[in-house]
Amino acid sequence: MSSLPLAEVRRRFFDGGDVPENSVPQPILHSWRRCLGLGLPAGRLRQPERLDPNTLQQRQQASADWLQLAKPAIDALFDSVVDDGHVVIVADADGVILNQMGHPAFLDRAERVALLPGMDWREDVRGTNAIGTALVTGNAVRVRGSEHYLERNRQLSCTASTILDPQGRLLGALDVSGLPRKLGEAQQLQVMTAVRHIEQRLFDEHSRSLHELRFAPDPATLATPRCARLAFDDDGVLRAANRAALAALGLDWHCLGQTRFAGLSGLSLEHWLSRHGSGIASLRHGGRLYSASLLPPRLPSLSERPSLLHSEPAARAARRPASAPHAENSHDKVGRKQDLALPAGMLDTARRLLEADIPVLVLGETGAGKERFVQALHAASSRAAAPLVAVNCAAIPEGLIESELFGYEEGAFTGARRQGARGRLREADGGVLFLDEIGDMPMSLQARLLRVLQERLVVPLGGGGGQKVDIRIVAATHRDLGDEVAAGRFRADLYYRLCHYPLTLPPLRERGDVAQIAANLLLQHGSAGRGITLSPALADFIRRYPWPGNLRQLDNLLRTLLALVDDDTVLTPDHLPATLRAAQPAQRQTANTLHSLLQQHGGNASAAARALGISRSTFYRRLRDG
Incomplete structure (x- = not known):
């Protein structure tokens, strides 16, 4: 870059003189020339009008x-x-x-x-x-x-x-x-x-119904925003890309709709999937070698998919690419209810309360899935297309929760943003406001919330006119609000305003077949496209384990297992962390049980042992000792 002062460079430019090379960055010089060519004055310029x-x-x-x-x-x-x-x-x-x-x-x-x-x-x-x-x-x-x-x-x-x-x-x-x-x-x-x-x-968002090819020189970056990404339809035609992919391949945006998967990889989509599945493979292009992974379209709804409880036909079906458009949306609406295994009629009861503008109060242990229930309720309601605005009353510092809920006007306090902030109550106008952990809401704020529930008028901090809001209220807590009222930590008038017909979400251990819930959660996390299933032994463990952390604990475990195993893995108790294996309920297979299992697998002891999640030698030992 030239050492000539910028003021001198400007003078020479506007006087029509020569500008030394590299005196300003080339994009700046080119822009100056464009502006000069348009006759744009560098000095005083009429102020353009602001949009109304x-x-x-x-x-x-x-x-x-x-x-x-x-x-x-x-x-x-x-x-x-x-x-x-x-x-x-x-x-x-x-x-x-x-x-x-x-x-x-x-x-x-x-x-x-x-x-x-x-x-x-x-x-x-x-x-x-x-x-x-x-x-x-x-x-x-x-x-x-x-x-x-x-x-x-x-x-x-x-x-x-x-x-x-x-x-x-x-x-x-x-x-x-x-x-x-x-x-x-x-x-x-x-x-x-x-x-x-x-x-x-x-x-x-745009490629959820497409096959996504990710590639990068370093396989560790395949899950980061820096990796190259391409998306193909079922016919192998390129429909979407990111800048990193186009730069790596020397292509531009005109290649969309023209380039085919086979032209880039040398294999058809079907051939790639049959050879590599969604595992990491090598991709060579233009003399460069990349690590690549082909991910299937987002999954269709649960009603269109096989069970993940392991069986050979189910496992084969699970590995077929899914191509239903907007699959994640359909799963969100249909699948959450199945994932929750709700008591009969509970979701419908909540929906009727919500539609009648009666606050819905959801009770349940920590981790029981209250947020998932509220998401399912919102999706089932007439306000599904309107906002669902969630506020965790326990996660926001007490000094900020009032401004978070009610918003504030410009200059309401030091550090307030210019033009203020709308606040969650006004953001939820026309939709549903979810007050999670409402039992932890500060007493000083409970009175203001009660006024909003009664008047449907929100007045932001710093004054200004109130705004009428059309909102439906859903609240949730793991606390006994009756006890909180008795202890003076929760206002009785707010309690009775919320507690028309409280709904209790049972803990996971009381929701029927927990293994099927686990299978549904695995589907939600994309295991079907990777051919990952539950063994009967792990399914049995899941059914008998007490799950003190409820749905959250189970979901976190399954997400972790999916991250740790390869494609086409049958998950067994051996995949569990040591802390859970140590807590594994005792199980004794009788000789009759083992012989029956051996018969089911056509006398194949290795297959029977895999179904139990044990080695073949352990299977023979238990058969002998049983």
Whole structure:
């Protein structure tokens, strides 16, 4: 880079003189030339008008789907840069700012240069800037101080990257802006990382009914956002990709709909699956060798799938690729009820209460699946398409839970975000609010919640007009609220407002065949596509173990086992951690039982031993001693 001061470079550029090579980054110089070619003045510029609130809201709604998927990554980016005095900005594909949040110390400066929702930051309107220039070039861009085309923007530094969907369509841009001396390469990397996470979620959402090929030089990165990802339909035609995959293969977005799986791998989809399944295999392309894994489409609903309790026909069926479109949605709605093994009529009772605008109170031991029950209830209700907003009253610090629930107005307290925050109650308008662990709600907040239940009016912290809300309330707790009332830790009036018809979720050990619940959970976690099943011995252990941690303990165990075993594994008690094996209930097989099992397997002692999860020598010893 040239040592010539940037001010001198600008003077020469705008005077029509020669600009030394490498005096400014090439993307900046190219942008300056584009802006100059458009006749854009670098000095005083008429301030573009800000969109009116209704038009801005329409733009936000048009991007609502991808913004919702992007929210966790955007929030994480904000948390990582706010203490350095920066702002995070999200713009749509036209360069209009949709959302902005940041450090109060910088927000006033951002407002002076119109870094506000509803303002247009296209390059042909604002000159060289990270948002507009990234949208023009399609690349990540950093613009520092006087590298901005407009004089008035010299007090800013900004870095932005475009956000693409898996078909290469431009959705918008993510930007971090701040003071020139504080914003550098670290923030650019943070923005690019956030965009990778957003695009990974978009890929997951768009390709759920497709076969996904992941590949990377290092197999350890196959489960990370950095890996290359392609998605193919049942005919082996490429339908979706991420940037890493296209870069690795030397392709562009025009390859979608044109490229076939066999052209990349040398094998058809069926041949690859029969040879490698979803295990890790080698993929050679362009002289480079990658580790690759082909994952099947998301699973169809439980009613369309075989049991995972091990049998040869079931195991063969489980390994067939599933291709039902939108499979995860159907499983979410149909499968959760089966996964829970609910008492007869419990879900329907809860649904009737909810539809009648009667608060639903769910009681149960820790880990019994109260959150899953509420998700199933929401999916079964007439409000399934509206928000389900969950608040864990035990997980939010007491000093923050009021602002979390009710929201706040601008300037309500030190550190409050500009434009305030809506709060969970207003976010749930039109839908369902789930107050988990309500027995842990602070007494000071219980009175305000009671008023909301009675008046359906939410008044945020810091004053301002109240807002009417249309919400249905579901609450859950592992505590005995009657005892909490008697001890003075829970308001009696709120208790009676919630406790119209409490529903008790039984512990896992009281829900019938726990092994079948385990089989359903395995399906939910993708075991069918990997050919992983339960042996009768492990199924029997699952039925007899008391499960003090309830559904959560069982689910965590199964997820762990799936992570540790290879494809086509029959899970046995030997796969259990030592702590559980030590707690394994005693089991004695009589000689008659063993002979019967031997007969079932056509006299094959090895097969009978595998069914019990023991070695063949142990099987013979028990047969002899029985």
